Amino acid sequence: MNVTNPNSFRMGPDENGLFGIYGGRFVAETLMPLILELEQAYKDAKADPTFQAELDGFLEHYVGRPSPLYFAERMTEHLGGAKIYFKRDELNHTGAHKINNVMGQILLARRMGKKRIIAETGAGQHGVATATACARFGLECIVYMGEVDIERQKPNVFRMKLLGAQVVPAKSGSRTLKDALNEALRDWVANVEDTFYCIGTVAGPHPYPEMVRDFQSVIGRETKAQMLKREGRLPDSLVAAIGGGSNAMGLFHPFLDDKDVEIIGVEAAGLGLRTKTKHAASIAGGKPGVLHGNRTYLLMDDDGQIIEGHSISAGLDYPGIGPEHAWLHDMGRVEYVSATDKEALEAFQLCCQLEGIIPALEPSHALAHVMKIAPKKPKDHLMVMNLCGRGDKDIFTVADILGTKL
Amino acid sequence: MSTRIDRRFEALKKEGRAALVTFVTAGDPDYGTSLKIISGLPKAGADVIEIGMPFTDPMADGPAIQAAGLRALAAGQNMKKTLKLVKEFRKTDRDTPIVLMGYYNPVYVYGVDKFLKDAKSAGADGFIIVDLPPEEDTEFCLPALKAGMNFIRLATPTTDDKRAPKVFRNTSGFVYYVSVLGITGTKAPDLKSVKANVNRLRKHTGLPICAGFGVKTADQARAIARDADGVVVGSALVSAVEKSLTKTGKATAKTAKAVHALVADIAQGVRS
Numbered sequence: 027m028n029v030t031n032p033n034s035f036r037m038g039p040d041e042n043g044l045f046g047i048y049g050g051r052f053v054a055e056t057l058m059p060l061i062l063e064l065e066q067a068y069k070d071a072k073a074d075p076t077f078q079a080e081l082d083g084f085l086e087h088y089v090g091r092p093s094p095l096y097f098a099e100r101m102t103e104h105l106g107g108a109k110i111y112f113k114r115d116e117l118n119h120t121g122a123h124k125i126n127n128v129m130g131q132i133l134l135a136r137r138m139g140k141k142r143i144i145a146e147t148g149a150g151q152h153g154v155a156t157a158t159a160c161a162r163f164g165l166e167c168i169v170y171m172g173e174v175d176i177e178r179q180k181p182n183v184f185r186m187k188l189l190g191a192q193v194v195p196a197k198s199g200s201r202t203l204k205d206a207l208n209e210a211l212r213d214w215v216a217n218v219e220d221t222f223y224c225i226g227t228v229a230g231p232h233p234y235p236e237m238v239r240d241f242q243s244v245i246g247r248e249t250k251a252q253m254l255k256r257e258g259r260l261p262d263s264l265v266a267a268i269g270g271g272s273n274a275m276g277l278f279h280p281f282l283d284d285k286d287v288e289i290i291g292v293e294a295a296g297l298g299l300r301t302k303t304k305h306a307a308s309i310a311g312g313k314p315g316v317l318h319g320n321r322t323y324l325l326m327d328d329d330g331q332i333i334e335g336h337s338i339s340a341g342l343d344y345p346g347i348g349p350e351h352a353w354l355h356d357m358g359r360v361e362y363v364s365a366t367d368k369e370a371l372e373a374f375q376l377c378c379q380l381e382g383i384i385p386a387l388e389p390s391h392a393l394a395h396v397m398k399i400a401p402k403k404p405k406d407h408l409m410v411m412n413l414c415g416r417g418d419k420d421i422f423t424v425a426d427i428l429g430t431k432l
Numbered sequence: 433m434s435t436r437i438d439r440r441f442e443a444l445k446k447e448g449r450a451a452l453v454t455f456v457t458a459g460d461p462d463y464g465t466s467l468k469i470i471s472g473l474p475k476a477g478a479d480v481i482e483i484g485m486p487f488t489d490p491m492a493d494g495p496a497i498q499a500a501g502l503r504a505l506a507a508g509q510n511m512k513k514t515l516k517l518v519k520e521f522r523k524t525d526r527d528t529p530i531v532l533m534g535y536y537n538p539v540y541v542y543g544v545d546k547f548l549k550d551a552k553s554a555g556a557d558g559f560i561i562v563d564l565p566p567e568e569d570t571e572f573c574l575p576a577l578k579a580g581m582n583f584i585r586l587a588t589p590t591t592d593d594k595r596a597p598k599v600f601r602n603t604s605g606f607v608y609y610v611s612v613l614g615i616t617g618t619k620a621p622d623l624k625s626v627k628a629n630v631n632r633l634r635k636h637t638g639l640p641i642c643a644g645f646g647v648k649t650a651d652q653a654r655a656i657a658r659d660a661d662g663v664v665v666g667s668a669l670v671s672a673v674e675k676s677l678t679k680t681g682k683a684t685a686k687t688a689k690a691v692h693a694l695v696a697d698i699a700q701g702v703r704s
Contacts, residue, residue, distance in 0.1 A: 042567065052536055052563040054492040056588040056613060059595060198498050199488060211491045216614030218590055316536045316563065317489060329510040330541030332488045 035282035035359050038350060043232020043320075046356060048349035051231045053319045056215045065233045067138050072240070077133065084129050085244065088162070089119045091126075093245075095252035095410070100380040101396075108403035110396060111261070112413040113249050113277065116386065122415035123245060123273045124155040124226060130241035132159040135222035142166045142217065145224045146210040148175055148203030148269070149340035149388075150182025151415060152226030157191035167191040170209040172202035175340055182419055200334040203344050207318050227270025228348030231319030235349050242276025249410055250280055257408055263288040263399075266412040267392040268362070269306065269342035271351045273414035282359060291351060292395045294337035295364035306335030308347040309355050309362045322349040338367035338423065339387035341415070365394035373397055374417065374424065386415030387423065436529040436557045437582050437605040440479060441640045441661065450657035452477055452702045453642050454695055455533065455666030457484035457500035458517050459509025460673055465683040466504070469673070469691050470521050474528045476692040477699025480606075480642075480662065481521075482560065485514050485534030492562045494617040496667040499674060503681055511542050515554045522555030531584060531605075533560040536572065544572055548579040558582030558605045566598050573602050586610050587633055587641075589625065596636040606640040608664060609633060611656075614645075617667025621646045627659040650701030657702045665698055 038045040051061060071077040085091040094117065098110045115123040135143060143165050147153030153169040160167035169186055173195040176183050186193050196205040207230075214223045228235045228242070253261050264281060266274035268291045281287045296305035305311055308323040315324040317332060325333040325345040335343040354360040365373075373393035377385045385393065389412060396411050403409065417424075425432050434442075444451050454473055459466050473481050486501035486509050493501075518530055532551060539547050539561065551559075558581055564572055566585070573583045582605030590613070591599050600607065609630060611621035621643070630641050643656050644664025653663045672694050676687040 051565060051567050053565060054562050054588075055565050055586045055599065056492070056590050056610065058565045058567065059590045059592070198495065199502070204489060208489055208491050212494075212615045215492060216618075218613055313541075316540050318491070319563070321540075324537075326537070326541065328541075330487075330538035331505060331510075332537070 031357065035354065035357070036279065038353065039232060039236055043236070045350045045353035047314070048322050048352040049232055049235055049320050051319060052316045052321065053231045054215060056218065060214070060218055061231050068134060068233050068237050071134050071137055077137065081130055081133055084133070085126065089125050089129060090117060091244065092248045092252070093117050095249055095256065098381055101377070104380055105397060105400040107405065108400040108407040108409040109405065110400060111408065111410045113245060113410055115245060115273065115412060115414045116416035120151070120155045120158050121418065122151045122155070122386065123242060123276065124152045125158065126244055126276065127226065127238050127241040127272060128152070128155040128159045128224060131224045132163060132165070135165070135224070136163060138222065140220060140222035142168070142221045143224055144168045144170065144210050144213050144221055145226060146170045146203065146206040147226065148206065148344065149419065150175070150179040150186065151341060151419070153191070153193070154182050154185050154189070156224050157186040157189035160191065161189045168213065169193050170196050170206040170213070172196045172200070172206050174201045175203065175206070178423070179340060179419065202334060204332065204334065227272040228275045228350060229270045229318060229320055229322065229346060235320065238272055239275045239279055239350060242272050243279045245273065245276035245412065246278060246280035249277060253408065253410070260284055260287055261408040261410045263290065263407065263409045265290045265292060265392045265396050265409065267292050267342065267388045267414065268347060268351065269294065269344045269388065270346070271348040273412050275348060275350060277412045278360060289360045290395065291360055291362045292391045293362060293364040294339060294342035294391055295366040296336040296338070298366055299364060303333055304336045306337040306343045306345065307364045308345060309352070310364050314352070317346055320349045322346050322352040338370060339391065341386070341388045342391065363395055365391040369394035371424065371427065383413070384417035385413055386417045387420045388415055389413045435580070435582050435605065436527065437480065437531070440529050441606060444479060450660060450702050451479040451640070451642060451662035452653070452699050453480040453482060453644070453662050453664040454478040454669060455482040455484060455664065456669050456673070456691065457486055457497065457504050458514040459486060459504035459507055460500040460670070461503050461677055461681060461683045461687065462507040463509065463513055463517070465687050467517055467520055468688040470517065471524055472688060472692045473695060474525055476695035478528070478695055480529045480531060482531045482533045482664070482666070483514065483518065485511065485532055485538055487535040487538055490535060492615055494615040494667060496617045496671045496674065500670040511538050515550050518551070518554040518556050529557045530555060531558045531560055532556050534562070536561050536563050539572065544575055548576060548581065552579060552581060556581070558584050560584045560586065560608060562586065566601065569602050577602060577604060584608055589613050589629060593632070596633060600637040600639070603637070603639060606642050606662065607633065607637055609641050609643040609660065610645045611643045612645050616645055619646050621652065621656065623655045626656055630659050650698050653698045653701035654704055663702050669694060
C-alpha cells in the first residue's frame with residue numbers, strides 16, 4: 027500500500043474518525059445523532075481533570091491498578107533468550123483488562139445521565155466487567171451474548187446474573203460475538219433516549235476505537251514507567267494477543283513513537299490459516315471491508331458476506347480487528363503474526379507449570395509467540411507480554427480438550 | 433436528469449395519490465421464486481420496488497428481514513445474481529423504479545465503480561445503503577449521484593431540525609422516513625408522530641417523503657398515505673414469504689401468490 031510515514035503514529039484518528047482509510051462512522055442514520063453526542067461528551071470528559079481523577083481513583087481502589095510488571099524468571103530460563111516480563115492485567119478485579127475500559131465508559135455514561143447500559147460479550151469477560159461496574163453504580167445492565175457462547179461460557183453467564191445483569195441470547199446468524207454486537211446495535215437503535223452502549227473492544231463507529239484505546243492505554247503507560255524503574259530503559263519488544271485488539275492497543279499505543287520498540291500483535295490462527303475458515307486472523311486471512319460501524323480487515327467471502335471466526339479462545343473469534351490495528355499493519359509499525367489453538371494450548375500449560383499462573387487462552391496466544399521468538403533474542407533483550415486475563419474461565423474448555431472430566 | 437423514480441412520483445402526484453413502495457429480499461427463498469415474486473409486484477399494485485441485497489449482518493433489520501437474507505444466502509444468492517434479477521425484471525417492465533437496498537460491505541467488496549456501472553446497466557434506479565450516513569457521502573452517495581442514480585436516505589425520529597439539512601443535502605429520488613425508533617418490522621408506527629414528523633421534514637426537503645417500518649395492514653397504509661407521499665411495506669411481505677414455505681424452507685405454489693395478495697390488499701388501502 028502506498029502510504030507515507032507520519033511524524034507520529036499516535037495522532038489518530040482524524041476528525042472523521044479515520045486511521046488512514048480505516049475506522050469511520052458506518053451506522054444507520056438513527057444512531058448518528060447519538061454517536062455525535064457521545065463524541066462530544068467524551069471530548070468534554072477528556073478535557074475535564076475531575077473526570078480523569080475520578081477514573082484514576084476507581085482504577086486504583088476498585089480495579090486494583092497499577093497491575094504489576096512481573097519478571098517471569100523461570101519462563102525466561104526455560105526459553106533461554108530474551109528477558110521476559112508479564113504485564114499482569116489478569117490480576118485486575120474481574121480477572122482481565124476489560125474492566126479498565128468499562129470503568130471509563132460507565133463513568134462517562136453517568137456523566138451523560140444515561141441510566142441503562144447495554145453491552146455485547148463473547149467469552150463473557152467484557153459482560154462480567156460491565157455487569158460489575160453497573161452493580162457498583164446501580165445502573166440497569168443488559169448484556170447481549172451469542173446463544174452458542176452462552177452454552178460454552180456458562181460460569182460467566184452465571185456471574186453476570188449474580189451481578190444483576192440481564193443476559194439476552196443473540197439468536198440470529200451464527201449466534202456468536204458478531205451477532206451479539208448486531209443485537210446490541212439493534213437495541214441501541216430502539217432505545218436511543220436513555221441507553222449507553224458500552225463497547226468492549228477498539229472497534230465500532232468513531233469515537234469507540236479511540237475512546238476504548240484511551241481507556242486501555244493505562245496498560246502501556248504503566249508498563250513504560252515500571253520498565254524504566256526496573257531496568258532503566260524502555261523494553262525492546264511488546265507482544266499481545268488480538269481479537270478485536272483492545273488489550274494490545276492499550277499496551278502498544280504509548281510506545282508507538284518509540285521507534286526502537288518492536289511491537290507484535292498475535293492473532294488467533296485457530297486450526298491453521300490454511301483452513302481458510304477455521305481461524306480468526308483478520309489481518310492474515312481477511313481483507314478490508316465495512317462491518318459494525320467501521321472499515322477494517324474482516325473475514326469474509328468473495329461476495330462480502332462475513333465469515334464467523336474460529337478460535338479455541340472465545341475472546342478472539344471475532345471476524346474483524348480494530349481499525350487502528352488495520353492502519354498500523356498497513357503502515358508497517360506493528361507486526362501482526364498468529365498462533366494456532368494447539369500452540370496456545372501448549373503455552374497455557376507451560377505458563378501454569380513454570381510460573382504458577384493460569385493464563386486465559388487469549389494471552390496464551392501471545393505467550394505462544396513469545397515461545398517462538400524469545401529463544402532467538404539475546405539475554406539483554408527486554409520483552410513484555412500482556413497477560414491480559416486469567417484462565418479460570420477456560421479450565422472447562424482446556425479440560426475438555428485434554429480429555430479430563432471435571 | 434430525471435430518473436424512473438422521479439418520473440414515477442411526478443406521475444403519482446398528478447394522479448393525486450401516494451405511492452406503494454414494496455420491499456422484498458433478492459433470492460428469497462430462491463432465485464426463481466424471487467424473480468416470480470418481483471415480476472408480479474407491479475401488477476399487484478407496487479409503484480416502486482425495493483430489492484434487498486442479502487447480507488449476513490443486517491444491523492438495522494428485525495428478525496423477519498434477517499431471516500430472509502439468510503434464506504437467500506443459503507440458496508446461493510450473491511450480488512451478481514441480485515443484479516441479474518434486476519436485469520431479468522427489466523425485460524418485462526421498463527417503468528417501475530427499482531431501488532437496491534442493503535448494507536455497504538457487499539457493495540464495497542464488489543467495488544463501488546463496478547457496482548454502479550453494473551447496477552445501472554441492469555436497470556436499477558437508486559440505492560438505499562443503510563450504514564452510509566451523510567458523514568460517509570464520499571464513499572458511495574456522491575459517486576452514485578454522479579452516475580445519474582438516486583441515493584435515497586433514511587430520516588428517523590432522531591433526525592432533528594438541526595440535522596435534517598445535512599441528511600437531505602445529497603438525497604435524491606425520495607426520502608424514506610423511518611416511522612419508529614428501532615429495527616424493521618417490530619413496532620407498529622405511531623400514526624400521529626408520522627404525521628407530525630412528515631410535516632416537519634417537508635420544511636427541509638421538496639422530495640417526496642415515504643414512510644415505513646412496521647406497516648403491516650391496509651388500514652395502516654391508508655392512514656399513512658394521507659400524510660406521506662408513499663408507504664413502504666417490507667417485513668410484512670417478507671413474513672408472507674416465510675409463512676408460505678415448507679418446513680425445510682422451500683418455496684411452494686403459494687409463495688408468490690401470498691406476497692402478491694398482500695400487496696394487492698395494501699395497495700387498496702393506499703389508493704382509497
